[in-house]
Amino acid sequence: MNKLWLIIKREYITRVRKWTFIIATILTPLGIGLYFLVSVLIMGYESGNQRIAVLDEGNILDKPLKTTDRAFFKKKNEWSFEEALVNFKEEAFDGVLHIPPIEDLKKIPSITYYSDQSLGIRTQQFINKQLEDRIKNARIAKSGLDKKTLKDLEADISIGLKSPNGEKEKDKTASTMVATGIGIFMGFVMYMTVFIYGMMVMRSVTEEKTTRIVEVMISSVKPFQLMMGKIIGVGAVGLTQITIWGILIPIMAFLVGLFFGPGDPDQFNDFSGSAAMDEEDMEIMMNLVVTELLALNWWYILPLFILFFLGGYFLYASLYAAVGSAMGDDLGEGQSLTIPITIPVIIAFVVMTVVVQNPHSDLAFWSSMFPLFSPIVMPARLAFQPPLWEIGLSLILLLVTAISFVWLSSRIYRVAILLYGKKISVRELGRWIFTSD
Amino acid sequence: MNILDLRNVVKTYEQHVAVNDVSLEMPEGSVFGLLGPNGAGKTSLIRIITTITRADKGVVYFNGEKLNSRHPAEIGYMPEERGLYKKMKVGEHLLYLARLKGLSKRDAQRAIDDWMEKFYIKDWWNKKIEELSKGMQQKIQFIATVVHRPRLLILDEPFSGLDPVNTNLIKDEIAELNSQGTSIIFSTHRMEQVEEVCERIVLINKGENVLEGSVADVKQQFKENQFQINFSGELPGMLEEQFQIIRSENSTIVIQLESGDDSNQLLRHLIQSGVHIDAFHEILPTLNQIFIKKVGGNSDE
Incomplete structure (x- = not known):
């Protein structure tokens, strides 16, 4: 036990102290923050203040377009269309926005911006938003319909949810959205960590073998201790990294939000790509999301996430360790051995993305029972509150499988780690499981 | 122990x-x-x-x-x-x-x-x-x-x-x-x-x-009863009729005795013939020789 602890400690400390680890751990959240920051900035980038001449031939605009710090609008109805195209530059306009009169109600008037430079996306969306309503109003007026009648006819539907026993449930759209987001995020984190840390275990085992330190090591400790020490040590590194990220990423998100947040909600509008959404709606939505995020039972989700992480990690890391021990100096040849392990991880990820859309389907059930998939699929379902017995059964199946995989892998490991210069076939790997020491 | x-x-x-x-x-x-x-x-x-x-x-x-x-x-x-x-x-x-x-x-x-x-x-x-x-x-x-x-x-x-x-x-x-x-x-x-x-x-x-x-x-166990003699003077004639000579140089000779032979007998014979003996010792096989003899061409290499 003491030796195992020494090995875990070494595996952990040598990795955590490495500058590559420190940089990856700190820079990843910074990088994510930077990514958001830059993408917000790029989207918001305009080539400066634009002066736009507005040619409103049909006098559709009841009041002038709102001028912002990006675009300055000036109605220039004194010009004819031809004149406008010639004159705008002389009066230091950047372009002409042409709004033709409404002639045919069946056609949406084609609004055109004439200029040498294109409009920025944000300015374009800004104009769109302002024009849409006004054109609609103009067309309603022209059609002779009463605006109020029309408003009364509008069918803004929201589906009311009731559980079968008649109790009214609260609105679930936002919570579904949040759960899906959280689900995909958790599944993705699981997928990445299984890959990254599994591979780390594999490389490290191969390295010990090729540098021959392993012979010295196992004259002091049992191969099983060496393998477990490594798996646990690397797993602890993984948990450390996830924990640090778990703390830093929300902080980064908060800081980025603070930077752009409430002062200019339309930044968020553009960022989320739902430009059509009203600013008010957006705010309501954000509030809802935050409320839903806080309403999730994190004290229940997080420990389960950790348990599934441990199960999935031990299951896959032990397989990677076995493959690493079978690899020789020729790394290329060993890579092919990793394929059978990599494929289920990838399938599990794909299944997970489907399952979050439909978290109570048969696929969701069976894939979260199958131990090779469950560590990625089940955490993705946690936010949808699947029945407890499903979680329990999935966890038990996973842990039992993980333990037996650790055992199987250690059987392969202890033989393969001492074998040099020999190509190892999958059949041999299988046979070693059953041979004695 | x-x-x-x-x-x-x-x-x-x-x-x-x-x-x-x-x-x-x-x-x-x-x-x-x-x-x-x-x-x-x-x-x-x-x-x-x-x-x-x-x-x-x-x-x-x-x-x-x-x-x-x-x-x-x-x-x-x-x-x-x-x-x-x-x-x-x-x-x-x-x-x-x-x-x-x-x-x-x-x-x-x-x-x-x-x-x-x-x-x-x-x-x-x-x-x-x-x-x-x-x-x-x-x-x-x-x-x-x-x-x-x-x-x-x-x-x-x-x-x-x-x-x-x-x-x-x-x-x-x-x-x-x-x-x-x-x-x-x-x-x-x-x-x-x-x-x-x-x-x-x-x-x-x-x-x-x-x-x-x-x-x-x-x-x-692996010695072959070979003796090396460093001498000065003339070796007695007819030596090769009594003993098997493996090698003979100017003042060194290597003689193979039969397994039952007594090395003293050889020494006595030489001294009596008037040769001056500078050194007399048994040639023991080196481990290298034993190794090669024992493993021979049977090694896997």
Whole structure:
């Protein structure tokens, strides 16, 4: 036990102290923050203040377009269309926005911006938003319909949810959205960590073998201790990294939000790509999301996430360790051995993305029972509150499988780690499981 | 008391018998040569002794006790293929290996300090292994092997890759350890080293123990009754009619006696004939010759 602890400690400390680890751990959240920051900035980038001449031939605009710090609008109805195209530059306009009169109600008037430079996306969306309503109003007026009648006819539907026993449930759209987001995020984190840390275990085992330190090591400790020490040590590194990220990423998100947040909600509008959404709606939505995020039972989700992480990690890391021990100096040849392990991880990820859309389907059930998939699929379902017995059964199946995989892998490991210069076939790997020491 | 006692040890890999019914005894405090061509099963045998693998059949006694999981702490093993964690610092690495052998942190620290002082490498503590030359790494490996004061030391080709100065340094340390009671198994192809250091040898070929005994006994066993005489003056005529002459040069002659013949008789004959004898000694086979004779063309190589 003491030796195992020494090995875990070494595996952990040598990795955590490495500058590559420190940089990856700190820079990843910074990088994510930077990514958001830059993408917000790029989207918001305009080539400066634009002066736009507005040619409103049909006098559709009841009041002038709102001028912002990006675009300055000036109605220039004194010009004819031809004149406008010639004159705008002389009066230091950047372009002409042409709004033709409404002639045919069946056609949406084609609004055109004439200029040498294109409009920025944000300015374009800004104009769109302002024009849409006004054109609609103009067309309603022209059609002779009463605006109020029309408003009364509008069918803004929201589906009311009731559980079968008649109790009214609260609105679930936002919570579904949040759960899906959280689900995909958790599944993705699981997928990445299984890959990254599994591979780390594999490389490290191969390295010990090729540098021959392993012979010295196992004259002091049992191969099983060496393998477990490594798996646990690397797993602890993984948990450390996830924990640090778990703390830093929300902080980064908060800081980025603070930077752009409430002062200019339309930044968020553009960022989320739902430009059509009203600013008010957006705010309501954000509030809802935050409320839903806080309403999730994190004290229940997080420990389960950790348990599934441990199960999935031990299951896959032990397989990677076995493959690493079978690899020789020729790394290329060993890579092919990793394929059978990599494929289920990838399938599990794909299944997970489907399952979050439909978290109570048969696929969701069976894939979260199958131990090779469950560590990625089940955490993705946690936010949808699947029945407890499903979680329990999935966890038990996973842990039992993980333990037996650790055992199987250690059987392969202890033989393969001492074998040099020999190509190892999958059949041999299988046979070693059953041979004695 | 025997530090090691192997009885009918068998180890089979797949279809290949690596160790076939080997028995041997190694007295405590002796220096023991484990010889054999490549692929003879030396490494397999060592791995059984170091508990890295287990014998399929047979028993191994360590210091009178059946080999068990406490014994690795009393064994120091330096494999032929050396290996250290390249990224680790020298001091940490030694500390790690020593503690895995069961030393407390304090004892390990003290022992490592002593050894580093002895090898004049105190200032290496914070160097990374990968910054050291191969010979330097070898020294570290040696320290790692002996730091826990093992009762049994197993050295596989301990001098390969070392310059003569360091070879002597390590050789002296081995002798020193032996004089303090450490038993040593020495596995090598270099027969002149074996003759120099070992008291007893065992020769393994194709997994079998083909020869075992003290170096002197083995040599006696393989001697061919050849005598070399350095002389001055004239050799008696007709000598070749009485004795078989193997080689004859200006003042040196090598004579083969029949197995029953008495060497005194030869000497008497020569002296009586008036030749002046400068030196007279029996030619004992070198271990190298014995090795080749015993293994011959049967080696796997």
